[in-house]
Amino acid sequence: MEQFQHYIGGAFSEGTARFESRNPATGEVWAMMPEAQAEDVNAAVEAAHAAFRSPDWAGLSATARGKLLYRLADLIAENAEVLARLETRDTGKIIRETSAQVAYVAEYYRYYAGLADKIEGAHLPIDKPDMEVWLRREPVGVVAAIVPWNSQLFLSAVKIGPALAAGCTMVLKASEDGPAPMLEFARIFDRAGFPPGVLNVVTGFGSDCGAVLTSHPKVSHVAFTGGPGTARAVVRNSAENLASTSLELGGKSPFIVFADADLDSAVNAQVSGIFAATGQSCVAGSRLLVEHAIKDAFLERLKDKAEAVVIGPPDDMSTEVGPLCTRAQVDRAADLVARSVAMGARLVTGGQALDRAGTYFPPTIVDCTDTPDAPCLTEEVFGPVLSVQSFETEAEAVELANATEYGLASGVFTRDLTRAHRMVRAIDAGIVWINTYRAVSPIAPFGGHGLSGHGREGGLQAALDYTKVKSVWLRTSDDPIPDPFVMR
Missing domain, CATH: 3.40.605.10 (Aldehyde Dehydrogenase; Chain A, domain 1)
Structure with missing residues (x-):
């Protein structure tokens, strides 16, 4: 030892x-x-x-x-x-x-x-x-x-x-x-x-x-x-x-996808934003806000990606999602998902601890469009749990993005450059990533406000x-x- x-x-x-x-x-x-x-x-x-x-x-x-x-x-x-x-x-x-x-x-x-x-x-x-x-x-x-x-x-x-x-x-x-x-x-x-x-x-x-x-x-x-x-x-x-x-x-960072976005790029970035590091990241893009017109298509792609993630031992280079650090995290993630589903949220995939040695919890997606008070939407999970809401207008997207006491990170996916600039001004967060996510550099300041x-x-x-x-x-x-x- x-x-x-x-x-x-x-x-x-x-x-x-x-x-x-x-x-x-x-x-x-x-x-x-x-x-x-x-x-x-x-x-x-x-x-x-x-x-x-x-x-x-x-x-x-x-x-x-x-x-x-x-x-x-x-x-x-x-x-x-x-x-x-x-x-x-x-x-x-x-x-x-x-x-x-x-x-x-x-x-x-x-x-x-x-x-x-x-x-x-x-x-x-x-x-x-x-x-x-x-x-x-x-x-x-x-x-x-x-x-x-x-x-x-x-x-x-x-x-x-x-x-x-x-x-x-x-x-x-x-x-x-x-x-x-x-x-x-x-x-x-x-x-x-x-x-x-x-x-x-x-x-x-x-x-x-x-x-x-x-x-x-x-x-x-x-x-x-x-x-x-x-x-x-x-x-x-x-x-x-x-x-x-x-x-x-911590954070409860919004990941906003407009209908004009490059959907393949946005899906991959969302996978990185919430399932990379097994969701154990302060900047995890844990709240997907997707324009209603593309919600079903986007969730279908995202569900396929989530279910194809390689879950395995962390020392294996082929592993994409490893264990959570502690048993308490597993229990917390399972509890937040279960309580959200009991309130009426729809479980898209995942949601329960894996039956194997270690502290494994699978990539999980919960549709909270009709349950805005669902705990997995409002509380930081610190695990691979993504909560989903949809919006009709840019103003609604901003309102949903800012409906949190946290203010650390955010992501916006759109091909409309003027909209991107408007979103940068409107989102109340210390970091705004445009058409990318989870990028860092020693040259760029990192931090937030509020909680x-x-x-x-x-x-x-x-x-x-x-x-x-x-x-x-x-x-x-x-x-x-x-x-x-x-x-x-």
């Missing part, structure tokens, strides 16, 4: 407790993970705080920080296969996706490596002739990062990359569900040459680990990815240290979010200071 360790202050440790990790494809225990308690978290934050103040890190030029990130990117690329197989084994994410995703994760670190010495301040044209005033962007301090089990290497890269580029230090809490890839990442990070304590990686459970970390007095910023319920707890915890927060939460959180990951904006602005005033006159009782 494999054994994993925390990474604190540049050293590996067993921690004060251990817990088992199960392979979602088989249900078997395959590894032992360290379970962080308050003392482990305190040690990690203290290490990050010491590193932040140390000249070994604080004294590095931005260019030198960038070179370390370039070295890290190279090591990730060299070890991509090991990381991908660990993520597949511990989370059930299929190997064909983890392999491609981990290889691309290296590009995020390269992007922020190049950005490290391009985070600029500004000179202000101040209205006082005897003053020079400029702004400095400085790192916020110690960052607490919390990532969920799905796409951990990607979701950590969009935090670690910009935070270290800005000069911060970090404590990263890997998910207790499938932490292996992040604990292995710590081993790779250790070889990149960063000073001890710049990055610390722990894993554990809510009250003993997450709550202690997000409320710690030496944490200045909390970067969290997860669900709205946990996010509320994170925000309450941050009231203790008044840390700033960036929250990348989907706030702040952005990716792009220049993410790096700026890990900085604070300092105003510097320099008096250039040699004359005596004027009346000291009057504000200048």
Whole structure:
């Protein structure tokens, strides 16, 4: 049985407790993970705080920080296969996706490596002739990062990359569900040459680990990815240290198909949007809104595609849909579908857990056109469950798209360019994909609003979010200071 360790202050440790990790494809225990308690978290934050103040890190030029990130990117690329197989084994994410995703994760670190010495301040044209005033962007301090089990290497890269580029230090809490890839990442990070304590990686459970970390007095910023319920707890915890927060939460993203769309392309994109990653994606296009005139034809094509999906072991390159990460997810998906059908929704395909070892749930389509309150339509499933509604007009499509408390992603399929521009303005979401879906890049910001959180990951904006602005005033006159009782 494999054994994993925390990474604190540049050293590996067993921690004060251990817990088992199960392979979602088989249900078997395959590894032992360290379970962080308050003392482990305190040690990690203290290490990050010491590193932040140390000249070994604080004294590095931005260019030198960038070179370390370039070295890290190279090591990730060299070890991509090991990381991908660990993520597949511990989370059930299929190997064909983890392999491609981990290889691309290296590009995020390269992007922020190049950005490290391009985070600029500004000179202000101040209205006082005897003053020079400029702004400095400085790192916020110690960052607490919390990532969920799905796409951990990607979701950590969009935090670690910009935070270290800005000069911060970090404590990263890997998910207790499938932490292996992040604990292995710590081993790779250790070889990149960063000073001890710049990055610390722990894993554990809510009250003993997450709550202690997000409320710690030496944490200045909390970067969290997860669900709205946990996010509320994170925000309450941050009231203790008044840390700033960036929250990348869930979604109930509309996938809108007009009658003039390229239907083959739209069907394939919808399959990618909801069944890829077994639906375990915050940007999953889980609400299909299709123009009524093509609804039946579109659903027929989509049903054929869904039923032809290859369901199998995640370590097989031919598998297209693997297991869900936990048994609780399977139970939740089955319950939401069953309750929706009981309310009058029509089950098109799927809907029940598969009778095999592991946590498998098939691609599922539920027609909710006549049941707008169906729970699988209104609640995030985080599984391969697609809810369907139809519309007659563009205005109705917009109304349905915005009928949610989430605001993360959306997709629009149409050949009408002017309509596409109108939809971009009208849809209330942080991301709008036109005639494509589920595309990402380190260059483009990623995030939403409402129950989907706030702040952005990716792009220049993410790096700026890990900085604070300092105003510097320099008096250039040699004359005596004027009346000291009057504000200048």
